[in-house]
Amino acid sequence: MRRCIDLALKGSGHAAPNPMVGAVLVHEGIIIGEGYHHHWGGPHAEVNCVNSVPPELQELIPRSTLYVSLEPCAHHGKTPPCADLVVSQNIPEVVIGCIDAFSKVAGKGIEKLRNAGINVTLGVLESECRHLNRRFFTFHEQQRPYVILKWAQSADGYIAPANREPVRISNPFADRLVHRWRTEEAGIMVGTQTALLDNPRLTARLWPGKSPVRIVLDLQDKVPGSHYVKDGSVRTLILTSTEIDTAQPLVPQVLAQLHRESVLSVIVEGGAVLLQQFISGGHWDEARIITGQTALGGGLSAPVLKNARMLESNHIAGDRIDIFVPAEH
Ligand SMILES: NC(=O)c1ccc[n+]([C@@H]2O[C@H](COP(=O)([O-])OP(=O)(O)OC[C@H]3O[C@@H](n4cnc5c(N)ncnc54)[C@H](OP(=O)(O)O)[C@@H]3O)[C@@H](O)[C@H]2O)c1
Numbered sequence: 001m002r003r004c005i006d007l008a009l010k011g012s013g014h015a016a017p018n019p020m021v022g023a024v025l026v027h028e029g030i031i032i033g034e035g036y037h038h039h040w041g042g043p044h045a046e047v048n049c050v051n052s053v054p055p056e057l058q059e060l061i062p063r064s065t066l067y068v069s070l071e072p073c074a075h076h077g078k079t080p081p082c083a084d085l086v087v088s089q090n091i092p093e094v095v096i097g098c099i100d101a102f103s104k105v106a107g108k109g110i111e112k113l114r115n116a117g118i119n120v121t122l123g124v125l126e127s128e129c130r131h132l133n134r135r136f137f138t139f140h141e142q143q144r145p146y147v148i149l150k151w152a153q154s155a156d157g158y159i160a161p162a163n164r165e166p167v168r169i170s171n172p173f174a175d176r177l178v179h180r181w182r183t184e185e186a187g188i189m190v191g192t193q194t195a196l197l198d199n200p201r202l203t204a205r206l207w208p209g210k211s212p213v214r215i216v217l218d219l220q221d222k223v224p225g226s227h228y229v230k231d232g233s234v235r236t237l238i239l240t241s242t243e244i245d246t247a248q249p250l251v252p253q254v255l256a257q258l259h260r261e262s263v264l265s266v267i268v269e270g271g272a273v274l275l276q277q278f279i280s281g282g283h284w285d286e287a288r289i290i291t292g293q294t295a296l297g298g299g300l301s302a303p304v305l306k307n308a309r310m311l312e313s314n315h316i317a318g319d320r321i322d323i324f325v326p327a328e329h
Pocket residue numbers: 150151152153158159160164165166169190191192193194195197198217219220222250269270271272273274275277300
């Protein structure tokens with residue numbers, strides 16, 4: 001199952017809005033085939049796994065065990081049901097990491113397998129398998145995107161200088177990491193003042209992969225058409241007073257809108273006002289804070305997390321990268 005998870009991760013940034021899934025076929029302790037879901041619309045992990053078995057070993061498939069990180073699907077989507085494939089291949093034993101959360105699938109794949117007389121084992125490395133697809137599970141179970149908050153703060157805790165001139169806080173290596181993070185999420189969001197003052201592109205230029213959908217709060221149509229976020233280079237949702245009722249709390253409306261737009265996850269990259277609203281409503285799943293090595297001596301204070309627990313802390317060329325999750329997780 002650990003190998004399934006490693007394989008599944010190769011689909012990171014490409015599988016969404018589908019889950020990342022890995023599968024391995026084992027005959028008497030030896031892997032004879034493996035596969036993963038490479039990209040949305042493409043063959044599922046189970047199909048790639050079965051197809052990877054070399055011709056001379058195919059006769060072993062009906063005497064092998066299939067390990068798969070997520071319940072095989074039972075419905076006709078872009079591809080035929082994987083549960084049918086498992087049955088037609090006469091695979092006698094299937095070990096599953098976790099149950100699918102997608103209502104068209106949940107439990108139905110397992111039922112199909114069991115009805116065909118296949119021996120099914122459930123819940124192997126379940127929490128690791130659910131963590132792997134935490135974006136997918138959050139989206140389907142809570143009808144909202146998975147929310148990652150991200151900011152860079154100076155050594156003395158500011159995210160912008162007093163004059164609001166854009167300044168470098170993180171080093172070029174941390175910047176690459178941030179661009180990698182962007183390729184892993186479906187959406188990226190900023191507040192009005194950040195879009196106006198920093199004129200960010202919000203694309204993944206320093207890491208290979210897809211750029212996320214840009215989401216820009218612009219309730220009063222302040223961001224000029226000449227700014228990068230309005231250059232049309234990447235799909236962009238500009239949230240105006242048409243989408244947002246300013247008399248109501250902002251963040252729940254944003255999350256509902258992103259759910260409607262099938263945006264599975266969003267990385268919120270500032271500024272302080274927007275981030276603090278996500279924090280105060282408890283609308284976040286991860287916070288990633290980069291602390292640079294230079295001090296600004298004053299300016300716009302970094303947001304303050306509440307009810308947070310540190311998950312990990314690393315250094316990258318001198319900058320500190322801290323990852324937090326809500327305390328109850
Ligand atoms: N170091 C970092 O990681 C980082 C990241 C991003 C930004 N920044 C810095 O942060 C500064 C901008 O941050 P900021 O905190 O001033 O602004 P912000 O969070 O980018 O945008 C907040 C603005 O959005 C508009 N808005 C209207 N209704 C809102 C609502 N209900 N919730 C949230 N926003 C609403 C308001 O714009 P109006 O006031 O125009 O109506 C509000 O001032 C810039 O100097 C930028 O350089 C730093």
